[in-house]
Amino acid sequence: MKVKKFLCILMALAVMFAPIKLVYAETEEIKVFYVSDGKELAEAINEINNGDDAEYVIELLNDIPVEQRVHDNHNSLLHFEKGTTTIYGNGFTLTSSFNSDIVLFASDSAVVNLGSANEPEKSKLFFNDTDSKSTHCNLMHIDGNAIVNMYAGVVFQNNSQIGRFGGAISVGELDSECNAVLNMYGGEIRNCKDKYLGYGGAVVVGLNSTFNMFDGIIENNESYYGGGVCNVGTFNMYGGVIQNNTAQKVADDIYSEGNINIAVTANATNGFGNLASTGKQIQGWFEDGNNDNVTRWDVNNYCVEVTAEQASKADVVALKAAHSAKVTVTFDTNEGIWNDTSGNFIENAPTIYSQNLDPNSKADTPVSPTKTGYTFGGWFDEKDVLFDFGSEVTADVKLYAKWLKNMEPLNAIPTINASDKTLTVGDTFNPLEGVTASDKEDGDITKDVEVLSSDVDTTKAGTYTVTYKVTDSKGASSTKTIKVTVKGKDTPVVPIEPEKPNNPDTNKPENTESVETGDKTNLGLYTSLFVMSGLGIAIIAVLKKKKVLENR
Structure with missing residues (x-):
């Protein structure tokens, strides 16, 4: 056990203090090379060329000035002959220190992927001159049956070549046939020159070879024939x-x-910008020397537009992405909806249209655009001056739609429907029962009714109040108070029993039919008065009779 422990310690120390240099990592199918300098890069390519016809990956860990040739008998530095190799630049640069050498050369059956579609950050790779004042061969040459696929993030730039065709890339040869292929799925080729032999400032395509351009940009390159592509x-x-x-x-x-297929119209919709020489928006392809008099495009003297379909059928094509001498009126709907379907206007973007006119002619008035919540106020120029469609247009002008915000209607106050209620002590009371609410804009909003206050007590008779509140979706609210009356329960009338005398006359027969009630004392009083009245009348009658007899 002590021996094993001692060996483990030794191994750990060796790992800690030994210099680490990862040349490659190998998986079941793909070998990956990590390179930091030109020597490691050349060794990796040599291993690929001498190995199986398999898949490989090379990742740059640094900017690499390539100073060592893979083959001494070739004027190329990085020469791929077989296998499928993907190169990830990781944002670094490959440069050449040999004026007469090609930086990257793919031949025979090699397939070289410069980056990949699914790794845009890792794909960033720059092919560049060491010194912008020096001259070299082109930066990449494809020969034999080789294929190079170029992806977004890859840039060929700043090369001024001598001794070969193509300022940046040559695909095949001009004087011999091969089946070389360049597929450009993205990336850029810029600021390169072929002024030595003069064919293709960026790319030259040789006999029987093919250049397929799917995306990317080729600009600011220079040559004698075909400043961009020959x-x-x-x-x-x-x-x-x-x-x-x-x-x-x-x-x-x-x-x-040769064979040409142009499927792209040169305009703003397809990503073309302004023409550098005039500052105007590129509008299409124009003849640039492919005519009997070899007349070049000139904005003031020769502007002949060529459609993509026409260019694809021609035996000889000389094209320039340019514009005509016509003036352009541009309409920006300012986030509105374009409604004109007359066909008199060109769509540059979903909200931007234009019309090309002969100088000193009048622009057509388009159908007014629309925008929800606004009223169209007219077309105004960049100085906020209303454009006069009756005036002649002498120069390019850009117009903007002006929008006037509509006044929003006043928000109606919601209504609560509730009425006074009468309850009996002990009843159950639900204050929301039978209560509804409505709103002009929102409709039925009964669910939003709330009880703001209530003092109803159904255990006691009395008069109470309930106050309701409701608020609509725009914040308008209303309240309503109702009266709730709680009544006491009704009680039945009980008959009063007559009083019985304290010493009842037991000899007097009981009068079972009598329902007499009242005060006995009052009855006796009335009887005495009646008797006394009768005696008084009798006495008066006797006295009158005695007087009559005396008078006789």
Whole structure:
């Protein structure tokens, strides 16, 4: 046990103090190389070329000035001959220190992925000159049956080449056939020049080779023929942007004598910006030397637009992403809805339309746009001046829709429907029973009625109050107070029994039919008065008779 423990300690110390350098990590299917300098990169490519025709990954851990050739007999630094290799730049740069060497060369059956679609951050990789004043071969060459796939984040830039075709990338050869393929799914090719041989400032496509452009941007490159792309093989433009390139002789952006398929219209909707020389928005493809007189595009003298379909059918194509000499009136609905369907206006964006006019002509008045909650107030220029559609347009103008906010109707106060109630002591009282509420805007809002106060006590007779409150969705509220009367319960009338004499006459027969009630003393009084009245009358009658007899 002591020996094992001692060995464990030794191993731990070895791990702690030994210099760690990870060259590659291997999984069941893919070998990954992590490289920090040109020597490690060259060794990794040599192992790939001498290994199985399998999948590999190379990840850069630093900016790498490439100073060592993979093959001494080739004027290329990083030469892939087989396998499928994905290179992740991790934001670092590959540069060449040899004026006559290609930085990356793919030949034979090699497949090289510059980045990947699902790893945009890791894919960032820059191919660059060591010194912007020096000149080199192009940055990448594809030959044989090799395929290179280029993804977003990859940038070829700042190269001025000598000795080969293409300022940045050459696909195949101009004087011999091969089946090389470049698929551009994203990325950028910019600020490169081929002024030595003069074919393709960014990309040249050789005989029987193919360049498929799906996305990305090619701009600010320079050459003699095709400042952006020069093609004698097959060029398919399914997407992306080619703009603001320069050719000394023919075709600032695209020159083709081979098979060409242009499926992209050059305008703002497809990502094209302003033309550098004029500052105006690019509107389409225009002839740039592909005519009998080799007349170049000129905004004031020669503006012949070529549709994408027309360009795809031509044997020789020289194109420039540009605009016409016409003036443009642009309409910005300012978040409103465009309603004009006349076909007189071009959609630049869902809320921005334009109309191209001959100078000194009048713009059409579009159907008024709409915006919920607002009234359209007219088209105003950038100085907030109402545009006069009766005036002639002499220069480009941008108009903005003005919106006037509508007055919102006053919010109606909700109504509570409740009436006074009468209860009896002991009844159950639910203050919300039978109570409803309604609102002009919200409709039935009975569920929102609340009892604000109530002093009803059904155990005691009395008069009480209940106050209700309801509030609508916009905050308007109302209250209502009702009266609740609690009555005492009704009691039945009980007959009063007559008083019985203290010494009843037992010899007098009982009068069972008598219902006489009252005071015995009062009855005797009335009887005495009656007797005395009768005696008085009798005495008066006797005295009168005696007087009569005396008078005789």
